[in-house]
Amino acid sequence: MADVKSLNAASFPAFLADHSKVKVVRFWATWCRPCTMLEPTYEALADELADIADFGEVDIDKASDVSGALGIRSVPTVLVIKGTTAVASIVGSNAKSSYLEAIRKAV
Amino acid sequence: MSSNTSHSKVLIVGSGPAGYTAAIYAARAGLAPILVSGLEPGGQLTITTDVENYPGFADPVQGPWLVDQMKAQAERVGTRFVSDTIASVDLSERPFRLEGDDGHVYTADSLIIATGAKARWLGLPSETAFMGGGVSACATCDGFFYRGKTVIVVGGGNTAVEEALFLAGIAASVVLVHRRDSLRAEKVLQERLFAHPAIEVIWNARVEEIVGTQGPPTVTGVVARDTRDGAPRLIPADGVFVAIGHAPATDIFAGQLATKPGGYLKTAPDSTATDIPGVFAAGDVTDDQFRQAITAAGQGCMAALEADRFLAGAQPPTTAPADAGDRAAS
Numbered sequence: 001m002a003d004v005k006s007l008n009a010a011s012f013p014a015f016l017a018d019h020s021k022v023k024v025v026r027f028w029a030t031w032c033r034p035c036t037m038l039e040p041t042y043e044a045l046a047d048e049l050a051d052i053a054d055f056g057e058v059d060i061d062k063a064s065d066v067s068g069a070l071g072i073r074s075v076p077t078v079l080v081i082k083g084t085t086a087v088a089s090i091v092g093s094n095a096k097s098s099y100l101e102a103i104r105k106a107v
Numbered sequence: 108m109s110s111n112t113s114h115s116k117v118l119i120v121g122s123g124p125a126g127y128t129a130a131i132y133a134a135r136a137g138l139a140p141i142l143v144s145g146l147e148p149g150g151q152l153t154i155t156t157d158v159e160n161y162p163g164f165a166d167p168v169q170g171p172w173l174v175d176q177m178k179a180q181a182e183r184v185g186t187r188f189v190s191d192t193i194a195s196v197d198l199s200e201r202p203f204r205l206e207g208d209d210g211h212v213y214t215a216d217s218l219i220i221a222t223g224a225k226a227r228w229l230g231l232p233s234e235t236a237f238m239g240g241g242v243s244a245c246a247t248c249d250g251f252f253y254r255g256k257t258v259i260v261v262g263g264g265n266t267a268v269e270e271a272l273f274l275a276g277i278a279a280s281v282v283l284v285h286r287r288d289s290l291r292a293e294k295v296l297q298e299r300l301f302a303h304p305a306i307e308v309i310w311n312a313r314v315e316e317i318v319g320t321q322g323p324p325t326v327t328g329v330v331a332r333d334t335r336d337g338a339p340r341l342i343p344a345d346g347v348f349v350a351i352g353h354a355p356a357t358d359i360f361a362g363q364l365a366t367k368p369g370g371y372l373k374t375a376p377d378s379t380a381t382d383i384p385g386v387f388a389a390g391d392v393t394d395d396q397f398r399q400a401i402t403a404a405g406q407g408c409m410a411a412l413e414a415d416r417f418l419a420g421a422q423p424p425t426t427a428p429a430d431a432g433d434r435a436a437s
Contacts, residue, residue, distance in 0.1 A: 072239075074239040
């Protein structure tokens, strides 16, 4: 079962603190259709890549402070974070392979 | 057959009004269709707001709701939906063979292509550089980020005007930048646009560059050139929404099917038959003229009926020009 952590300003720093795995974060909103389209793909990625990456998500309506601080101006956006650096930012709803590629490259 | 392969009499690729309508008709004809949804299940209607021209609804309905209803109807009559994106296609022999993004193989006795169209971009390097940093093609997704700000909408068709009107309800001001001196959008939309106090229109201006600051990329405006005297001007804005039309989504069929100018799939007159027997095209992937939800739905219906006839052994219509002698008497 996919483990995608719902993140906010309080839990985000702790999520990033552990550098043993690459972090993947999806920024989304309930009213954004392409965001809901991406959801099954994102959950499948979280399932498949659980060994090499931690997956989280930020609802920008509930945690606009997090998306604002990271300069997110478009949803859905998926950030791939290695250590403290965002190594990839993928905007829009894309094919699963493009996320797989970016995450594997970061590992 | 391996578990990694699915076979169907009718395979439908694409999930807008054309694909869903094809699915409804094919399922009701007992053809047990499989529909592969693609990257944007529901298609362009999912990012539109009020739909006021689809018959059957006295009051405006929401685009996402309308396609959800179509999908539910297709599902109720027996369509099998697959959440996958087709990565490669082989139409050289039957059954046709298509491969999904994950490697799943779909074989089919007939194929209905309803992949629609994807948003066209300006094609500027600066546009790519500021993607996600103020450049967007989806007002309903990204309008949220521009509350109280100034945004530019580039374009002059229905989508551009609808996006401008939607954004005017969120942003402090909206500037519609169009390269011509008139709009292609429907009159009723134009009237609403011109009457809106928060929307300004800049005519005869071609966007040449998106400008902004780096780290993180943040748009500060666009440079546009006057199409009459060539004078450049800077139009300041916090966001740029590109709405300059759509291009048919035909990449995966490149070199396998005949196309019309603009890359639209070519079909026989009064038919959805492409130049490969058993392959049909419906909706925005083939329609370079009307591009409406209702015409896409109509073509989806035609495609399913034609696929049914094809599977029953009928010769499909040909895309070759009609015999010159075969004309109605004048």
